[in-house]
Structures are given as structure tokens and as C-alpha cells.
Amino acid sequence: MERKNFLKTFALAAVTGPMIIDSCKKESVSQSGTSTTTTTSTSTTASATGTCVVTPTEEEGPYPYPGGEITDPLSRVDVTESTQTGVPLSLTLVVVNTNDNCNVVENARIDIWHCNKDGYYSGYAGQPGVLGNKSYVGETWLRGYQLTDATGIAKFTTIYPGWYGGRATHIHIEIFINSVLKKTGQMAFPETISDLVHVSTLYAAHGINTTRNASDSVFGDSATDLANEMLSLTGSVAAGYAGTYTIGLAL
Amino acid sequence: MYKAKVKLVYKQVIDEASPSGFEKAIFHASYQEFLLKSQAYNRDGKFKTFSKIKANDGRANSLHYKLSFSVLHFIAQLDNKMPVVRDNLGNKVAFDVARFELIESHVDDITVHKVAINYETEVLTMVELMGEYLLLSAGNVDGMEPVSTFMVRMQPNLAVSSYQEIPLQQMI
Numbered sequence: 423m424e425r426k427n428f429l430k431t432f433a434l435a436a437v438t439g440p441m442i443i444d445s446c447k448k449e450s451v452s453q454s455g456t457s458t459t460t461t462t463s464t465s466t467t468a469s470a471t472g473t474c475v476v477t478p479t480e481e482e483g484p485y486p487y488p489g490g491e492i493t494d495p496l497s498r499v500d501v502t503e504s505t506q507t508g509v510p511l512s513l514t515l516v517v518v519n520t521n522d523n524c525n526v527v528e529n530a531r532i533d534i535w536h537c538n539k540d541g542y543y544s545g546y547a548g549q550p551g552v553l554g555n556k557s558y559v560g561e562t563w564l565r566g567y568q569l570t571d572a573t574g575i576a577k578f579t580t581i582y583p584g585w586y587g588g589r590a591t592h593i594h595i596e597i598f599i600n601s602v603l604k605k606t607g608q609m610a611f612p613e614t615i616s617d618l619v620h621v622s623t624l625y626a627a628h629g630i631n632t633t634r635n636a637s638d639s640v641f642g643d644s645a646t647d648l649a650n651e652m653l654s655l656t657g658s659v660a661a662g663y664a665g666t667y668t669i670g671l672a673l
Numbered sequence: 674m675y676k677a678k679v680k681l682v683y684k685q686v687i688d689e690a691s692p693s694g695f696e697k698a699i700f701h702a703s704y705q706e707f708l709l710k711s712q713a714y715n716r717d718g719k720f721k722t723f724s725k726i727k728a729n730d731g732r733a734n735s736l737h738y739k740l741s742f743s744v745l746h747f748i749a750q751l752d753n754k755m756p757v758v759r760d761n762l763g764n765k766v767a768f769d770v771a772r773f774e775l776i777e778s779h780v781d782d783i784t785v786h787k788v789a790i791n792y793e794t795e796v797l798t799m800v801e802l803m804g805e806y807l808l809l810s811a812g813n814v815d816g817m818e819p820v821s822t823f824m825v826r827m828q829p830n831l832a833v834s835s836y837q838e839i840p841l842q843q844m845i
Contacts, residue, residue: 494702496743559738562745
């Protein structure tokens with residue numbers, strides 16, 4: 423019944439909608455047109471007088487996000503949502519074209535996502551792990567995207583990832599140019615630093631990652647690839663880390 | 674007498690014909706995200722529909738949750754109240770979790786795009802079942818004190834998704 427009522431309401435709105443639009447057309451024309459055309463004018467005749475035209479009504483899209491902004495809330499530098507604690511990690515990612523003298527690429531969209539300090543991802547259910555089986559359906563933390571600037575750089579503020587059974591510590595990346603996927607990859611972490619982070623206060627309950635880079639199912643198949651996927655880190659557990667990585671695309 | 678602990682789920686199917694601004698926002702945002710994220714499982718663009726992409730690469734099933742991130746901010750505006758289902762007094766029924774589902778899509782044809790949002794309630798006590806009406810209560814129900822209840826009529830796309838019978842001795 424509720425659904426039916428809803429549809430009835432909508433059907434009524436659909437009937438009354440055009441009537442309101444028509445009355446607006448006449449009103450706007452009568453205000454600007456000559457006195458002889460006020461009762462019969464339409465937007466077409468108004469246009470013919472050369473004084474004004476009724477602005478066409480078009481689809482409401484692209485449907486603004488909450489708050490009215492056009493920008494997707496996931497377009498953000500800080501992906502922690504102030505809820506994810508951990509050792510701070512600031513990322514500076516550079517996109518270059520290997521087929522163009524390694525020149526930087528502007529307006530490349532970089533998506534990142536990674537697990538939190540306990541090894542869980544936002545967004546889905548049934549995740550086993552150190553805190554037991556967890557569901558984070560409906561949550562978006564530690565996910566976001568940015569466009570590279572004129573220097574080819576996109577920056578993110580996040581936390582050092584934890585880890586989950588079976589995988590070396592990593593951050594996922596995807597790069598789109600003009601909405602076309604150009605690269606899916608993962609950034610690896612130097613284990614000497616990961617091991618320090620993972621025994622620090624906030625991570626200590628889980629401890630050191632038992633899956634090493636060289637034996638990882640993704641990174642372990644090629645030492646060369648691993649070296650080329652390694653994030654370069656400076657900093658400390660106390661001060662946080664700055665990570666840089668250059669994403670080479672053969673465009 | 675308390676019959677069971679239950680969860681209700683309402684499935685809101687959204688497609689091109691869906692009329693509300695909320696539905697249109699979900700429809701368009703999720704379609705744009707489908708165009709982006711489906712490429713990972715369709716690198717040479719050989720397949721057009723989600724069904725075909727999924728049949729070719731089972732990992733495309735992750736698009737259900739990957740697309741959800743594009744619409745979660747719209748769902749958050751619902752303030753945990755289901756947009757369609759109301760109790761018999763006209764109050765919106767509260768949900769706990771909203772799960773996004775990609776039903777079908779097409780990389781060249783937005784009119785094929787169809788998604789669903791499954792709104793699931795917290796655990797409720799089903800006090801009584803009267804024909805097609807469920808008498809429900811949220812919160813703790815121990816049988817010792819009067820409890821607040823609300824009544825919901827079973828309707829299309831509304832189902833009981835979890836059921837745990839309360840043993841007879843606990844109803845005394």
C-alpha cells in the first residue's frame with residue numbers, strides 16, 4: 423500500500439508538473455514581452471521579439487553530492503576520516519610517461535585503498551583477522567582519489583597500513599586518464615620499516631607481518647618488479663613517514 | 674509471547690525509470706563508477722555487460738562493493754531510515770546496514786544499468802505474526818515489562834533475512 427501511495431503521489435506530481443512549468447513560461451514572457459502578446463505568448467514568440475527567451479529546462483543531473491558540491495567526497499587528500507589511527511603516512515605520488523622522456527602526466531586520477539592498522543578494509547563484510555570476523559559495510563575510510571597537478575603529483579594523507587594473513591604490507595593503486603584505466607598496481611613497503619611500525623604501540627597487538635615481500639603471492643614473483651613497486655620512505659615511528667613513489671605509464 | 678529474533682531486509686531496486694532524486698543520484702553515480710571500475714576486469718573492452726564481464730572473470734564480483742563507495746554518501750543522508758518501507762503509523766523503518774548490489778549494467782548503454790540497495794534492520798523481536806502483519810519490537814524485551822512495539826505489513830521486496838526462534842522457557 424505504501425509503495426502504491428508513493429506511486430500515486432508521484433503520478434500526481436507528474437501531472438501537475440508541466441502545468442506549473444507552463445504557467446512559469448507565460449509569466450516570464452508577459453514580464454518582458456509587449457502588452458499585446460501577454461495572453462498568448464509562448465517561449466517561441468518571446469524569442470522572436472528578440473527581448474528574451476525562456477531558459478530551457480533540462481535534466482537535473484549530474485546529481486550533486488551531499489552539501490551540493492559537484493566533487494565526489496572520495497576525492498580527498500586525507501583518507502583517514504579522522505577515525506583511523508596509526509603511524510602517519512604522507513604520500514607523494516608522481517605519474518610519468520615512460521614513452522615521453524619520463525615527462526610528468528597531468529590530470530591522471532590516482533585511486534588508493536589499503537587496510538587499517540588492524541588489517542581490515544572498509545566497505546565489505548566477512549573479513550577474518552586479528553580482531554575476529556569483522557564487517558565494515560557502509561564505511562569508506564582509507565580510500566580516496568586525487569588528480570595529478572601540473573607537476574604530475576598527487577598527495578595523500580593516511581596511516582601506515584597494518585597487515586592481514588597471507589599478504590605482505592601494501593597499498594592498492596589504480597590510475598585513470600580521461601576515465602580510461604591505465605594501470606592497476608600495488609605499492610610495497612620496506613620491511614625494515616614495516617617491522618618497526620608493526621611492533622609500535624598501536625600495531626603491537628598484531629605484531630610483525632608474517633608474510634614477507636619475497637614470499638608474497640603478488641610481490642614475490644619478480645625481484646625486479648618488487649624493487650620497482652617499493653615505496654621510498656623517510657621519517658620515524660614517532661614523527662610519521664613520508665613516502666614517495668613514481669608511477670611510470672607507457673602512454 | 675515472543676516468537677523470534679528477526680532481521681528484516683528491504684530491497685530497493687533502482688533503474689533508469691526510478692523517479693526520486695535519491696534514486697537518480699544512486700543510479701548515475703554508480704553507473705559512472707561502473708564505467709571506471711569494470712575496466713580492471715575487462716581490459717580489452719571485449720565484454721559489454723556486467724553479466725558477461727563476471728562470467729569471464731569472477732573477480733568482477735567485487736564490483737558490488739567497489740561501486741558502493743560511490744553511493745555511500747547519498748545513503749548516509751537517509752539517516753538510517755528506509756526510504757520506502759513505513760510502519761502502519763507511517764513512520765519510516767530504521768535500518769542498520771545498507772548493502773549495495775549491482776544487478777546489471779552495460780558499458781555503452783546506461784538504460785541497462787540496474788542496481789539495488791538492501792536495507793537490513795538491527796535484530797528485532799517478532800512479538801506476533803498476524804496474517805500479513807508483523808508485530809515487532811526494537812531493543813530489549815524480557816517479558817517482564819510493557820514494551821514499545823510497531824507493526825509492519827509484509828510487502829513485495831520486504832523479507833525476513835535472519836530468524837532465531839526464542840525457546841519456550843525464555844518466554845515465561
